[in-house]
Amino acid sequence: MPMTQQDNDRLTRVEHGAPMGQMIRQWHWLPAVPSLSLEAGGAPIRVRLLGDNYVVFRSDDGRVACFDEQCPHRKASLAVARNEDNALTCLFHGWKFSVTGEMIEAPNHTGDQVSFCQKVKFNSYKIREAGGIVWVWLGEGETPPAFPELPFTALPEDQRAVACQEIPTNWVQGVEASMDTSHVGVLHSSSTELTSGKSQRMHMTKVRAPRLEFEEMPYGFRYAALRPLGEDEQYVRVNNFVMPWYGIICPPEEGGPGTVFFSVPVxxxxxxAWFVHFNTSRPLGVTPFTIGSDLMDFPPLPPGDETNNWGQDRGVMARGHFSGFPQHFGTEDFAIFLGQGPIVDRTTEQLCSADGAVLRVRNLLLRAAEQHENSKPAPSAEELKYAEIRSVGGIILEEQDWRVLVDGE
Incomplete structure (x- = not known):
């Protein structure tokens, strides 16, 4: 049944006090910038989240802070502030804000500066640096929600790689794609062949209509995509959706690197769109994500716009590439998002058996927004059980339950 316009708006909108945005703001840590993008004493980075603007910077001594972008005085941008003495100094009038979140100087004010600075309303936000990412909590109160201890957040630097790209479309389009297993064997068929070689992922291009089985989990859900191979065997991929936007995707082979995709609303x-490539057992080595020159501008966007089909290369398609976007599998996804429009009209879509995970994502998000509106507190760390997250793939017998791969049952 198609979604109503009211539910589509509730699902996608995050600005101006929208229920979804308010739930995310209060209940979740948001990834802001890759850690390696911040230089001690370097330029602040402008970050837009949930329709509001912030700056994130690393002070001379290595600490990280997040402030509202605009100086509380005359609203000059702190993105161009001086970063020195473990503080940002506004270029306009010299108001100075410590990395610890206090206003410490107002040189153009006569009288008691200490007392004046203490009275100025200035917003500084709680920060956590983990997994190669600087995370920020934008909610109200002193106690942030449980931090998402995902499979990569505690790994050493050489076992994970982080990159991200801004896309001019709504965030839910990216989240849905991370849980859409059937598109991999179609849209990414050439990318899968190029990057996976003879790995088990090749089975996804041969069996394009997997059977899906689901299991609700405290943090969201996990689901198995089962593809029959003949000779009484089946290829199984067990992936996890972790609220509100994490798609944790299984490695192509045992001991190989996994991937986490998440799409955060600007x-x-x-x-x-964030991409984390990681290996829990050994150094990652060279991957497309470890050699990118700009961690906030990778994978590449499609090279065109709607006037030229977003730069699709029909010549390379004629030579065997399926999508015509050979730059990266992420570029293929971005082209689809752009073609869907800034916000997908879900009121006229016609879904099929492959869309079960997409529907569950939508339902979980809408339910959480409703619960927050009804003043339900955020789930506790004990309730969420992030440590139970495990995404795996493998070949098992047809009569076996897929949970044997995950739980050894």
Missing amino acids: DDTHHR
Whole structure:
């Protein structure tokens, strides 16, 4: 049954006090910038989240802070502030804000500066640096929600790689794609062949209509995509959705690298797509994500716009590439998002058996927004059980339950 316009708006909108944005703001840590993008004493980075603007910077001594972008005085941008003495100094009038979140100087004010600075309302936000990412909590109160201890957040630097890209479309389009297993064997068929070689992922291009089985989990759900191979065997991929936007995707082979995709709302019509490649057992080595020159501008966006089909290369398609976007599998996804429009109209879509995970994502998000509206507190760390997250793939007998791969049952 198609979604109503009211539910589509509730699902996608995050600005101006929208229920979804308010739930995310209060209940979740948001990834802001890759850690390696911040230089001690270097330029602050402007970050837009949930329709509001912030700056993130690393002080001379290595600490990280997040402030509202605009100086509380005359609203000059702190993105161009001086970063020195473990503080940001506004270029306009010299108001100075410590990395610890206090205003410490107002040189153009006569009288008792200490007392004046203490009275100025200035917003500084709680920060956590983990997994190669600087995370920020934008909610109200002193106690943040449980931090998402995902499979990569505690790994050493050489076992994970982080990159991200801003896309001019709504965030839910990216989240849905991370849980859409059937598109991999179609849209990414050439990318899968190029990057996976003879790995088990090749089975996804041969069996394009997997059977899906689901299991609700405290943090969201996990689901198995089962593809029959003949000779009484089946290829199984068990992936996890972790609220509100994490798609944790299984490695192509045992001991190989896994991937986490997440799409974070910049505003109603833009999102930042994050990619974390990681290996829990050994150094990652060279991957497309470890050699990118700009961690906030990778994978590449499609090279065109709607006037030229977003730069699709029909010549390379004629030579065997399926999508015509050979730059990266992420570029293929971005082209689809752009073609869907800034916010997908879900009121006229016609779904099929492959869309079960997408529907569950939508339902979980809408339910959480409703619960927050009804003043339900955020789930506790004990309830969420992040440590139970495990995404795996493998070949098992047809009569075996897929949970044997995950739980050894």
